[in-house]
Amino acid sequence: MMLSNSEKVDFTASSDKVCVIQARDLSLQFGDKVLLNHLDIDIHAGEVTALLGPNGAGKSTLLKVLCGEIKPKSGTVSFFDQPLNNWAREELACHLGVLPQHSALSFAFTAKEVVELGAIPLQLTSPELKEATASSMQYVDINNLAKRLYPTLSGGEKQRVHLARVLTQLSKAGDKCILMLDEPTSALDLAHQHHTLQIAQNMAMQGAAVIVVLHDLNLAAQYTDRMIFLNEGEIKADGTPTEVLTPKIIDTLYGWPVSVHTHPTGDFPYLLSANHSVF
Template sequence: MNIAMNPVSATTQTAPAIEARSLNLTLGGKTLLDDFSLSLASGELTALLGPNGAGKSSLLKVLSGEADGGGTIHFFGQDRETYAPAMLARHLGVLPQHSNLTFAFTAREVVELGSLPLQLTKKDTQALATETMSRVDVLSLQDRLYPTLSGGEKQRVHLARVLTQLSHAGEQCILMLDEPTSALDLAHQHRTLQVARELARSGAAVIVVIHDLNLAAQYADRLVIINQGKVQADGTPWQALTPEIIQRVYGWPVHVSKHPTQDFPVVIPAG
């Protein structure tokens, strides 16, 4: 069972995957989103960057409906509020930073939870779970109890669950990843972002919250840097990751140079 998304048709997919306008969010007296607007296209991997507390995770929560930021949010030209929950679950997948799951499910059972909106047969569910677990390198963990897994293993199991959930999204697919590499080793950091980029190449709109500027530069098509509730930079890695922008947003001097073998910027702290 192939879970790759179908390429987006220019004739059927004219509206942005996500169109958010005039979002506002204040928590604990701190403004996280200030009349914030953002448009995201299908077929593109967008990295959301910014200092701690800049509002990156909060933005994902507002976009997905977990938090109320007012304004308007449309998915594929349709008001998000008009989607039936079961239909939305087939087209929108969210990987949070942390999971509160404490039940003694096996890793495979957690992944198979992603098939609930799809109404598949048991056989098809098992085949799909096997494929998605293989894709993110957790098939060897399938019989392990979820609470016994390491933080990084749990992250990858939940990524497989979200991939299972979105396997029937077709041309209308949105994947939101909140710091998906935070607990991963080097190889799995890159594999996770490779999977995210593959989904974008096959037509999904992918938005990733990430702190590592160099990983973002290597894998993302577009970088959106936010701070104090507003967009500070929005463009390609070369456009967004300049020493001036990084100094202004993060308050730290850096050098930016070209990767020795690939065409993306490498950020090196100068202080």
């Protein structure tokens, strides 16, 4: 069941924060499948924005278009009021860090050497590289993996190593910092799921614009400032967790009933779902 035009929710997040990414009229199609349908979006500094929605909704596709990995059929993307196509790749790499769902790396590097790869665009001195790498590894809590060969790591450990690599890449971003995370918690245990999203939250508090693709609605409700629900390449709901996490929106987009409550120890909503027969 999809939202009709008369039912479509349009909670546009109001913010007086700086608009870092501006995308207009983004369209993309693969065969008969519409991936993005004339989509407009603004992303602000100092916020964690979650891209959510059912499988195939266009979340990862939108992220790839925003970072320039995929070129849209039509539309424009600008970073800091400058068209994305006008950015020199080397300069952009100093301000934009992207953590993909999967990172293809099979060389027998140590985890520390993988983290050091993040510094390639920065032209750091040896002491600066050592400091940036050590800081990122400590922040992500992977010092114990430093000498491990990357191919021997578990999926979750690899994910954390690449997060440290991206943080190293952004260590000199200054006040122009964009962090994009595509399902960063998918392979992580409970503690590291929270730790990763705490890092994203802290980056935003320091002024970064953070976009994260998530499937776990409860994690998104706890750690993000703004939730954008996509389906069939369109924005179906856009607002704070309290505004958009409603039983009607979730049932309409996901086809599954939920009840929404206020978390007993925090001022954010959480969802409970169960077998249809329970409701």
